[in-house]
Amino acid sequence: MSFTWFRTVFLAGVAVFFVFPSCVFSQMSHVVSGRIHDAETGETLIGASIRLQGADAVGTRTNNYGFFSLTVETGMQVLVFSHVGYQTQEIPVNLTKDTVLNVNLGHGEVLEEVVVSQSALQGNIRNPQMGVARVDVNEIKHIPVLMGEKDVLKTIQLLPGVLSGGEGSSSFFVRGGTGDQNLILLDEAMVYNASHLFGFFSTFNSDAIKEVNLYKGGMPARYGGRLASVLDISMLDGNKKDVGVEGGVGLIASRLKIDGPIVKDRGSFMVSGRRTYADLFLKLSNDEEIKNSQLYFYDLNAKANYRVDDKNTLFLSGYFGRDVLGYSNLFGFDWGNATGTLRWNHVWNSRLFSNTTFVYSNFNYDVTIENDEFNFVIASRIRNYNLKQDFQFFPSNKSTWRFGVNVLQQSISPANIDANENTAVNSLQLDNRKGMELAAYLSHEWKPTNRLRLIYGLRLNNFMLFGPGTFYTYDGEGDAVEGREFGRGEVVQHYLNLEPRLSISYQLDNQNSIKLSYNRNTQNLHQLSNSTSSLPTDAWVMSSNTIKPQLADQAALGYYQNFAGNRYEFSMESYYKHMQNQLDYRDAADLQANEHIEGELLFGTGRAYGVEVFLKKREGRLNGWVSYALSRSERQFDDINGGSWFAARQDRTHDASVVGMYQLSSRWNLSATFVYSTGNAVTFPSGKYTVDGRTLWYYTERNGYRMPDYHRLDLGATWESSIAKRFTSSWTFGIYNVYNRKNAFIIDFREKEGNPNATEAYQIALFGIVPSVTWSFKF
């Protein structure tokens, strides 16, 4: 039944690559294909540019595995290979047949201006993909951050349209969406909970990361499953030439990375770990209970790759991280993610590249309570197995096809209580939930003229919720009306969604372009949280007979300009997003260990729109960027605020960041970040009354008030030892919140001490001025 469309799409995909070749290969041309690597480490380069000299329009970029394929006319040709931050290479080739060309790009001498070809710098103008931002991991090492823990999730918050989840938080909101509407991928594995320690640090140890791409709109058809954004993070493959050791000691954590060849130039490995040591200070306490307490987190990233032959490469990568909190022997709480990715790259021929991926991802938490009265464990888990087959087909230098299929099996085991017989708590076992998403996509990147480029595509998603278990329907009050028993493997509910994606760029000249995009995204996994900060215990639910898939349609229009010899990059994007089947909660919703959790939900619509401006200075001693977004994000629910539109909590009218980095000397680099944003929309009381000696607050409207504006200045300085030596080290000094601004984290209301009849408002600020220092080394 539901497999019919699946088969159709697959056959269509197969047809494309068998039929197309016969009609486009008639010209006198040949294919140059291969991979581009970093000359020093052998790491493959993602998004590097390959162009034909003298014909700028003929060109392509490497994919996520550093692979490219370009069709070029027969004869003597010069190919220009370039990448931002690398020296350009020109390679003459005499094309008489299809040719494989593997290229190594070097960084160039230190402090010498790296000559990057103009065409690599114009990628942002040409690329039809809009709403995308690439974060350079080398760039973020100078940006000052809280407690000196450099963090990609905090860096992306400095981009326009990406809002911080809160003071010091690694969680983020994109274009008016919620935190659970971001798809966060680490080597293609979905990461369920991307933060440590209630959000203050992300799970991504930047030592282990090669490349980060954030899609805010116009998502490519190969991604699906979330409404607001895709954050695609690739881990480093490991040095293919030499063994390297890199590490650091910071205020919060220490880290160590080792990478090197397994077999020189054929395979390499990378292992990177990080652990915090705040708990070591607890050991110093005189108090026995504190001494026996735990408080730490750690991350472990590991990756290995092996090139079997020119056509086959295998990758195995994994992540394991955990937070552990414990108070004496009475209370324990730990949570974390584990992911594993096995990939097989196969080059079928110079025009067809394929990647087969098997992914495992797991997030779970355990709470253990053990004392005189209580002895029980609360445990919850969410897990998926994901099999993906992706093809990339390059029939000509004007056209690239991508197509593939994806089978995602997901299961949720909600918070269950396992209690000892004699304890004062009952065991509680809720039904597990199982779902499967079958997806297929097809997209075509096409350059019909030198100026016009487009990517259009379609993604089909079929979600199925399976038994066994009891599934309820709910009335308007959220009370369960009827429960129906489903057997194992029985389909409880299925949703089929068609997601069109389109992105067009039109180049006005070499320096200017306009782009247009439209995309539809759907989401079948929802995280429930009625608190202001995200907790690891927030429950996950899948679409069901009660919960419909969330759906977003986004249209965007942008203008892009490079100027002053591509040293400056400017962009302005505006968007409008309409969201259906959004979730909110009934008053005092019980979201923990509740069999009828779906009855606590309200469903409504959302809209978000805004303008984002970005100006970046890419090179020179002083570089950095300014970003600003003017936006609105609103929701409408029949049962909230009498059905009228209200501001979403993350609706911040103005959001601006300024990032500056200055190379003072060969040793010293200075940096500064300033952020400003309108406060969150919040619910405050507009009156009060008293019952049984307690003052109660009278609320008249959801999110009718604003938190005070947020602003903060951070400074950083990095000293690096001479890079000429084999052993190099650096010191990074940082000051978070330099002018000690007391940004309100919470505003609450209370009875005045000594006069319970009178009331007052008070605020809590989390971080005042916080200095940090980190020592890093490399050899």
Place this chain on the structure above:
Amino acid sequence: MMNKGYRYLIGIWFFLVAGCEEVIDVNLKDATPQLVIVGEVSNRMEDQDVIISRTVTFDQEQPFDPVSGAIVTIHDGRGTLLELTERAPGRYSRRFKGEIGQTYQLRVRVEGQEFTATSRMPEPVLIDSIGTGVRNIFGEEQKFISVKYGDPVGVANYYRYLWRVNNGPRKAIRITNDKFNDGKYVNEDVTDFDTELVTGDSVTLWMLCVDKTTYDFWNVVQANNPGTAAPANPPSVFGPGALGYFSAQTVAEYSVGIQ
């Protein structure tokens, strides 16, 4: 239970971030005053009160704005209609003893509007033992009242606690249910984060068994903490025209000297 775990969690969290707190001025809107009706019928021979008031603005020094001139009756389910008289502004009373298992109906006519609500008085659950408990959180001693009782199996029970410390005001402090410990022998720590108990304090503790709607009201009040994304008014049994609840409840009163 879960709450206990979270309390530890919140403790650790605050320990971590050791935030700084200051009193600030927030420009709050002045809402149109809203009626508040709170009626209670207990299983003791005493004045059964219905308090009618209006909400006031946040800045007002006196949070109680009584509403006089209402007609208040309670129907006891056996055909007896009891009329309440206004003994003090906003306080409508009548002395009688409610019966366990009986359903009462409250009717209030005020300012041309009529509000009704019903409540069934649940079976009482009595405390077996009560005393002082001590816990140590991050080196700080905290005293609380330790209450032990057997929760009846197979029925949903809702418990509400009020106390008076020394000669202070009578104050509502806690609402619980048996979602996680139905039928268990329960050891409840009763405390109020605002009040520090010290040796020698004399505490009067009231334990009330209430119905679900009363639980729902107080549970929302209790759940509205600074970390709540969307704090809200407690659900009202009177509909959109008035806030409040009507509770037929069993009341047990205990005296404890803090040790």
